[in-house]
Amino acid sequence: MDFATWIGYVIGLLPGLETALQLTGISLVLGYPLALVFALLLDSRFRVLRWITLVFVELGRGIPLLVLLYIFYQGLPQISIVPSAFTAAIWAFTWSTAGYATEIIRSALQSVPSGQLEAADAVGLSEGDRFRFVVIPQASRIAIPPLLGLAIIMFQLSSLAYVITVSEVMQSAYFLGTKTFNYLPVFLAAAAVYAAVTIPASAAVASIERRLGRHV
Amino acid sequence: MFLFILQGLIWTVVITVGGFAFGAVVGVAVAGARTSKSVLVRIVGRVWVDVIRSVPPLVWLFVVFFGLAELGFRMTAFQAALVTFSLIASAYLGEIYRGGLASLGRGQIEAAQSLGLSGADVLTRIISPQVLRTVSPSMVTYGIGLMKDSALASTIGVVEMTFRANQVTQSTGQGLTAFAIVGAIYLGLSIPLGLWARHVDQRIREKYVVA
Numbered sequence: 001m002d003f004a005t006w007i008g009y010v011i012g013l014l015p016g017l018e019t020a021l022q023l024t025g026i027s028l029v030l031g032y033p034l035a036l037v038f039a040l041l042l043d044s045r046f047r048v049l050r051w052i053t054l055v056f057v058e059l060g061r062g063i064p065l066l067v068l069l070y071i072f073y074q075g076l077p078q079i080s081i082v083p084s085a086f087t088a089a090i091w092a093f094t095w096s097t098a099g100y101a102t103e104i105i106r107s108a109l110q111s112v113p114s115g116q117l118e119a120a121d122a123v124g125l126s127e128g129d130r131f132r133f134v135v136i137p138q139a140s141r142i143a144i145p146p147l148l149g150l151a152i153i154m155f156q157l158s159s160l161a162y163v164i165t166v167s168e169v170m171q172s173a174y175f176l177g178t179k180t181f182n183y184l185p186v187f188l189a190a191a192a193v194y195a196a197v198t199i200p201a202s203a204a205v206a207s208i209e210r211r212l213g214r215h216v
Numbered sequence: 217m218f219l220f221i222l223q224g225l226i227w228t229v230v231i232t233v234g235g236f237a238f239g240a241v242v243g244v245a246v247a248g249a250r251t252s253k254s255v256l257v258r259i260v261g262r263v264w265v266d267v268i269r270s271v272p273p274l275v276w277l278f279v280v281f282f283g284l285a286e287l288g289f290r291m292t293a294f295q296a297a298l299v300t301f302s303l304i305a306s307a308y309l310g311e312i313y314r315g316g317l318a319s320l321g322r323g324q325i326e327a328a329q330s331l332g333l334s335g336a337d338v339l340t341r342i343i344s345p346q347v348l349r350t351v352s353p354s355m356v357t358y359g360i361g362l363m364k365d366s367a368l369a370s371t372i373g374v375v376e377m378t379f380r381a382n383q384v385t386q387s388t389g390q391g392l393t394a395f396a397i398v399g400a401i402y403l404g405l406s407i408p409l410g411l412w413a414r415h416v417d418q419r420i421r422e423k424y425v426v427a
Contacts, residue, residue: 062406063399064364067378071399074385075392156272163371170274177282184283191271191279198270 001185009176009189016172017193019086020158023168026090028151031097038098039106060099066160068092073164089161093154100150108143109135145209152201156194169193217384221397227294227376231366234298236359239305246310251317261310268307273365276300281372297369301362308358316351317343349420356413360406367402377401 041053060068072088083091112135120130162170173190177183249261268276281296291299320343328342370379377398385391 058407059399059403062403064367064378064402066367066370067381067395067399067402070378070381070385071392071395074382075395078390078392159272159274160368162274170272170278173275173278182286184279184286187275187279187283191275194272194275195267195270199266202270 001182005182006185006189009182009186010192012176013169013172013189013193016167016169017197019166020155020161020168021197023086023089023093023158023161023166024151024155027093027097027154030090030094032101032147034094034098035101035105038102039109042102042106057099057102060095060097061103065092065096065157066163068096069160069164085161085164085166088164089166093158093161096157097150097154101147104146104150105139105143108139111142112138141212144212145205148201148205148208152198152205155197155201159194217388217390217394218397220384221377221380221394222401224375224377224380225401227369227374228363228366231294231297231301231369231374231376232359232363235301235305235366236309236362238298238302239309239362240355242302242306243309243313246306247313247317250310250314265307265311268304273300273304274368274371276304277368277372293369293373296372297366297374301366304365305358305362309355312351312354312358313347315354316347319350320346353413353417353420356409356416360409360413363405363409364402367398 038053038057041049042057044050044053063071069089069092072083072091073085076083076088116134116138117130120134125134158168159170161168162174165171169190173186177186180186246261246264249257250265252258252261277297277300280300281291281293284291284296324342324346325338328338333342366376367378369376370382373379378395381391381394381398384394388394
């Protein structure tokens with residue numbers, strides 16, 4: 001097996017990469033705002049609301065993503081809901097993302113010093129303005145690096161969607177493997193595709209983290 | 217159905233505990249390499265950690281199980297899962313150790329050396345007890361994550377809980393019940409472990425706060 005063949009494998013996996021990035025992107029776009037809502041609900045005055053949110057968050061974090069995928073794709077048909085593989089994957093990934101991101105956002109919100117809140121009240125800011133102009137700018141500085149880190153993790157986890165037949169990188173690799181019987185080079189090509197995204201992305205996150213931390 | 221799925225728990229436990237144990241030992245070497253005096257060894261350690269962590273566990277599982285078979289290293293699904301998770305754990309636990317080492321005062325090691333302790337004694341009597349204390353909560357958290365990752369072993373045919381739930385779904389169509397049971401068992405394990413880690417963490421903080 002020569003290098004050109006191997007590059008051919010890598011190229012063959014690129015459509016899968018596009019699907020993986022779509023799955024990750026959509027789940028983040030849905031999951032992060034949901035997490036902000038959950039983080040606020042966890043401090044709600046209504047105990048029932050707090051408990052429901054907590055259960056939802058803990059299920060999203062505590063159940064392996066692989067099992068969540070199966071619950072949506074293999075489980076829901078039992079109650080006559082039959083989502084497509086991609087839709088089921090979006091639901092599972094959004095839930096998981098929201099679960100992990102809630103903790104990140106919540107601790108970032110709590111890290112804003114109480115003196116800041118009192119000062120905002122003292123100058124007569126409304127509760128909405130206090131949140132928008134005082135809490136969010138400070139909390140986002142804390143939350144952004146771990147949220148970006150989570151995005152990279154979710155991208156890696158998108159490989160799991162393979163088990164419910166979403167045609168992402170691993171699905172394509174497995175197909176290529178069974179066709180060529182060159183499992184090792186094919187799966188190493190898949191590894192290279194993931195690393196090619198993950199390594200630069202991690203470096204970028206580290207640099208953003210340094211920049212955000214500069215004036216803290 | 218519950219009992220049928222629960223029988224898979226043994227594989228979950230064996231893979232998690234086995235992978236964690238091997239990873240915890242190899243991780244010492246990884247942390248050692250990452251903090252070595254030799255540049256070359258440091259680079260090797262760095263590459264080990266970065267390469268393992270930048271590729272999803274599922275891909276490593278397939279490389280080890282399907283890929284290595286091509287080179288003549290035929291393993292059972294269970295062996296492949298154990299090898300894969302041990303290697304992955306060594307990278308993550310190694311980094312956790314390194315973090316703990318960084319928080320250990322330099323003077324501790326210097327003082328031990330100046331007392332004439334051997335390298336092995338410094339490691340087992342001075343470094344390990346203090347580092348393990350600071351990193352044990354992170355290790356438990358990682359262990360919980362590893363337990364959840366062990367579900368991946370079902371994809372190469374290890375008959376653990378997720379695999380069994382799939383069998384139940386194929387034969388009865390009751391997928392929701394089956395996978396809800398699996399989810400509940402994972403929660404039943406991870407929530408107490410998480411609470412325990414938090415408790416241990418708090419106790420350590422109270423005990424060893426430097427005034």
